[in-house]
Each structure stands twice: as C-alpha cells, then as structure tokens.
Amino acid sequence: MNSIARCAALLALSLTLFVPGPSGAADKDKKAQADAEMQAMMAKAKEAGTPGAGHEVLKNFEGEWTVASKSWMKPGDKPQQSAGTSTFSWVLGGRFLKQDFKGNWGGEDFTGLGYVGYDNVKKEYVSVWMDSMSTGIAQAKGQYDTATKTITDQGSFSCPIKGNVNYRSEWKILDKDKFSFSMYMPDPNGKEFRSMEMLYKRAK
Structure with a gap:
C-alpha cells in the first residue's frame, strides 16, 4: 500500500466513525463535508509524494x-x-x-x-x-x-x-x-x- 493509499485509508476510517448513514438533509451535508475532506486529504498526500x-x-x-x-x-x-x-x-x-x-x-x-x-x-x-x-x-x-x-x-x-x-x-x-x-x-x-x-x- 503506497503512502497516498495509507493516508486515505486512515482518513476514511476516521470519517466513517463520526459520520452517520444518510437519513436526512443534515446527514447529507455531513457526508458532503466528509467527501470534501477526503478529496483535500488525497490532494495533500499526492503533493507530498511528488518530487519538488x-x-x-x-x-x-x-x-x-x-x-x-x-x-x-x-x-x-x-x-x-x-x-x-x-x-x-x-x-x-x-x-x-x-x-x-x-x-x-x-x-x-x-x-x-x-x-x-x-x-x-x-x-x-x-x-x-x-x-x-x-x-x-x-x-x-x-x-x-x-x-x-x-x-x-x-x-x-x-x-x-x-x-x-x-x-x-x-x-x-x-x-x-x-x-x-x-x-x-x-x-x-x-x-x-x-x-x-x-x-x-x-x-x-
């Protein structure tokens, strides 16, 4: 498992623990926020893994x-x-x-x-x-x-x-x-x- 995948897995686990399943507008907002955080994490991990x-x-x-x-x-x-x-x-x-x-x-x-x-x-x-x-x-x-x-x-x-x-x-x-x-x-x-x-x- 590469560094990006490891970071993504850790973030996904943390988000799963704190974000409930979709049951209403509030939960959908939380899921959207979690998705945005996941994308930001992936972008940060990719940047860290790119020669500079x-x-x-x-x-x-x-x-x-x-x-x-x-x-x-x-x-x-x-x-x-x-x-x-x-x-x-x-x-x-x-x-x-x-x-x-x-x-x-x-x-x-x-x-x-x-x-x-x-x-x-x-x-x-x-x-x-x-x-x-x-x-x-x-x-x-x-x-x-x-x-x-x-x-x-x-x-x-x-x-x-x-x-x-x-x-x-x-x-x-x-x-x-x-x-x-x-x-x-x-x-x-x-x-x-x-x-x-x-x-x-x-x-x-």
Missing part, C-alpha cells in the same frame, strides 16, 4: 563520475588515497537518487550502494548507505544551504569496535562537473575531525 524543489538540488549529482578519495583513521595521520567510479541514477519516478560506487580500499575491491531523497513532509534530505565492508546501514538526514550549495547531514552507523558512531557529512556542489563529499567523526576525545574526503568529477 528539494529534488531539483539532487539533479546536480546525477550522472557518471570518477572519484578520488582520501581517508584518515585519526587526526594527523597520513591520508590513505584511493580511486573509484560512481553512477547516480533516479529511481521510483525521480523520488530517490541511487548511487552505485566501485573502487578499492586497502588493496581490496570495494562496492557501495546509497540512496538519497528529499522528504517533502519532514522538509529534510534523507539518505542511507551500505557497502561491501559492513552488514550495517548508515542513515542520515540534513538540510541544504543555498548560499554554500551544500547539503549538511547528521547521521550514524554501526562500528564493530566503537558501536554506534555519529557523524556529520557535507555534499558540496563545486560546479556542474564537480562536487565533494566530506565526512567528520569524533576523535577519542570527542572532538570532530575530517575522516574522509571524496572529490567527484564528471566522467567524460
């Missing part, structure tokens, strides 16, 4: 990319560098952007799969990420700053050593052919440091 301005921002990431990555285990470390490729494509009628990533990590093949979208109801970006190095799913939500052209997320993932780890990430649009992804995590003292930086360049 929030999804327009995500169009900047659509396409095929080459990726240069740097990662740090702790502050002051020499960065570990790697390369990869990534494809962003729309799914579910343009509601979510899917990322297929292929690269290497520590000399081993690495693949990742992510989804990002914009929740019209909560007015925030939502994303999930899973990859070949973990059985967990990272989840995040955030906002877009038009001045800096950056989506800033707050998220968490499960770490086999530290348990649940919170992080902050930034998707920064540099121009039509480049964007960067940066991740920040807490060091042993709880101070935030940059743990990853990825530069995406449009493949030619």
